[in-house]
Amino acid sequence: MKETIYTIPINDAYDIKCGCPICTIEKKLETESLEYVMGAAMMEPDVRLETNRLGFCEKHFDKMLTMKNRLSLALMLQSYLTDLIEEGLPEKSLLMTKKKYENISKKLSEATQNCFVCDRVNEKLGQYIRNVVYLWQSDSQFQAKTREQEYFCPKHLALLLEAAKKGVSKSNYSKFCEDHFNTSRKKLLSLLEDVTKFCNSYNYMFRDVPLGDANVAVERTIDFLNGREEKK
Numbered sequence: 001m002k003e004t005i006y007t008i009p010i011n012d013a014y015d016i017k018c019g020c021p022i023c024t025i026e027k028k029l030e031t032e033s034l035e036y037v038m039g040a041a042m043m044e045p046d047v048r049l050e051t052n053r054l055g056f057c058e059k060h061f062d063k064m065l066t067m068k069n070r071l072s073l074a075l076m077l078q079s080y081l082t083d084l085i086e087e088g089l090p091e092k093s094l095l096m097t098k099k100k101y102e103n104i105s106k107k108l109s110e111a112t113q114n115c116f117v118c119d120r121v122n123e124k125l126g127q128y129i130r131n132v133v134y135l136w137q138s139d140s141q142f143q144a145k146t147r148e149q150e151y152f153c154p155k156h157l158a159l160l161l162e163a164a165k166k167g168v169s170k171s172n173y174s175k176f177c178e179d180h181f182n183t184s185r186k187k188l189l190s191l192l193e194d195v196t197k198f199c200n201s202y203n204y205m206f207r208d209v210p211l212g213d214a215n216v217a218v219e220r221t222i223d224f225l226n227g228r229e230e231k232k
């Protein structure tokens with residue numbers, strides 16, 4: 001089946017030219033997925049089966065707690081707990097076998113290590129990444145736009161380079177890497193400069209050098225590495 005090409009949302013994110021464009025796409029997908037699951041979808045039996053099976057991670061439970069529709073969340077939790085007790089942690093019975101305990105262990109691992117929202121976001125993001133690679137490969141204007149980005153965060157740079165192994169022709173692969181590496185390198189160098197300035201501020205030889213923006217270099221670097229919006 002032919003994959004949908006998300007040209008418009010990708011170009012919208014690349015037109016902002018502030019921060020990592022893939023982070024912009026991922027944030028949008030996360031908001032959409034949270035709204036989806038906290039909306040009517042939570043009442044749909046198919047979705048409920050999936051939320052019971054996968055559960056949610058700490059980050060997304062916390063985000064759902066800040067959203068409206070507390071009843072919807074409570075109903076989902078009621079169903080999740082019932083399912084976990086009935087299937088995951090049944091009353092001890094003489095009929096239990098090693099095989100059954102293994103199944104319970106598998107189910108518990110699945111429900112506590114996965115997340116319905118993360119899975120949905122990752123699946124859609126994978127499709128977006130393949131589309132970005134396709135756009136770069138087929139459109140020289142998009143290549144120019146790529147070089148105008150502020151940076152690509154490490155997580156998304158890794159995903160792009162991995163997808164390019166399949167999606168970009170052999171003759172273009174080095175150019176694809178160059179376009180993305182050069183953009184990210186500028187950002188890494190400026191972070192390194194600020195972190196070094198911050199480290200030097202502990203050395204009396206540099207006591208007269210003003211810190212300026214480098215006073216939040218540690219926070220800014222950690223935000224960058226985690227794909228979070230930077231502190232100013």
Ligand SMILES: [Zn+2]
Nearest residue numbers: 020023153156
């Ligand atoms: Zn990113």
Ligand SMILES: [Zn+2]
Nearest residue numbers: 057060115118
């Ligand atoms: Zn999650």
